[in-house]
Structure formats: C-alpha cells, structure tokens
Amino acid sequence: MNDKKYRLRDIPKGKRLRHFLTYYKPHLLFTLAALVLLGHTLYGLLKPRADLQVMWLTDEYTMNCEYALRDLLDSLDWDTNGDGRTRHLLTYIDFDRDYHQLSYDTKSELTILTAGQEYSFFLVNDYALSWMRENDIVATWEEAGAPDGTEGWAVLPLSRMEAFSGDFLAPLREAYLCVTPPPADPAGQDEYRRQTEALGRFLSAQGVCSPEEAPGVGMA
Secondary structure, rough: OOOOOHHHHHHHHHHHHHHHHHHHHHHHHHHHHHHHHHHHHHHHHHHHOEEEEEEEEOOOOOOHHHHHHHHHHHOOOOOOOOOOOOOOOEEEEOOOOHHHHHOHHHHHHHHHHHOOOOOOOOEOOHHHHHHHHOOOOOOOOOOOOOOOOHHHHHHEEHOOOOHHHOHHHHHHHOEEEOOOOOOHHHHHHHHHHHHHHHHEEEEHHOOOOOOOHOOOOOHH
16 A cells, blocks of 8 residues: 655646645534534623523514513513623523422523523413422512512513514414522522613613512612
8 A cells, every 4th residue: 555645736736626625624524513612612702791681481483472472571671780781691491390290301491591590580381380390490579679669479471561562473472481599609690680680770761660660679
C-alpha cells in the first residue's frame, strides 16, 4: 500500500480539491461541528434574558391559541431589563390529568423546568393548579408583594381579564393565572420584585385591582 503523503502544492491543480476532500474532510467536518457548538453555546450565554417567562400548563392547546398568546405577551408592558422592548419565553406542557396519573416523562419535564426557571407567571388548569398548591408552588398575595392585609392565593381566573377574551384564546377561558413565591436565593429577589411590579401594572390595566392594591407595591 502506498502510504506516501503529498503536500497540497505538489498535487496537480486539477486534482487538488479531490485530494483535499479525501484526506482532510474528517478534519473539516470536526472543525465545523466544533464551531457550530461554540456559536450555539455563546449565543445561549450572551443573548438577552427574556423579560417575560410564562409556563402554560393546560389540557387544551391549539396553534392559533399559541400564536394569539405570543402576540399578547409581546404587547405587554413587561420590559424588566430596561432595553425598550419585551422579550418573552413561553413553555407549554400538556397537563391533561391529575399529576399522579401523568407519564414519567411529563413529571420529569415538569420537575426540571419548574426548578430551573423563574417564571413571571403560570397559566394553568384545575389539574395543574391542584398540583402547584400541593407542592407549595403558588404564592400568597402577601408573598407576591401585595399591600399588607391582602389575603388568599395569588391566583386569578383569566376570564376576569379582557386581554384573554379573544376567540383564538378560547382554550384559556377556564384557566387561571398564578404566581410562584419569591426565591429563597437573595440574588433572585430583585428580579422577582421587577416581575411582580410588571404583573401589578398588567392587572391594574385589566381592572382586576387598583394600582395601590397591585402585586409588587409592598416590595418597593
């Protein structure tokens, strides 16, 4: 077998490309894959954080509903990082039965996502709301920064809000908006305050409460 290696400049011009692909193609593919992975990692680290992060847990989903919900989220006054625009992150999980009857994969996905993200609010059905209450994932209004003396869970029917009344949003008419408690980590408490202040602006604009009664007021 001829193992002699030739330098590229020693190959006739008409055969250089074929020679290069024959001997260097694996190296080229490896380099390209490494560059793609590096670019993806840097994008994930450097891209702006979403101002508005929403977890959607219901048993009714349509593509029209998702598009309408994304349009609504983009239109909200939720610029928590002060760059003049609202970026949102919407995550949907099919929660179509009691939590204990869900598949192992769905339970695992719920555990990972709820532990690894700080959501602005959740949009949930009765099954998901029951699970959140059982696991202390729902805040009280006092924890969410409502004025002293405001009692009860930070849960509101979407039917009370004009923003969710469009025809395409019909799958959400029986759902609830609920808020999680503040994080124990002090590093996340400032972001939680900004989120509840933005929520307070939204709820007061919807006529659910006055600005003085809104979440976030007691955390200023």
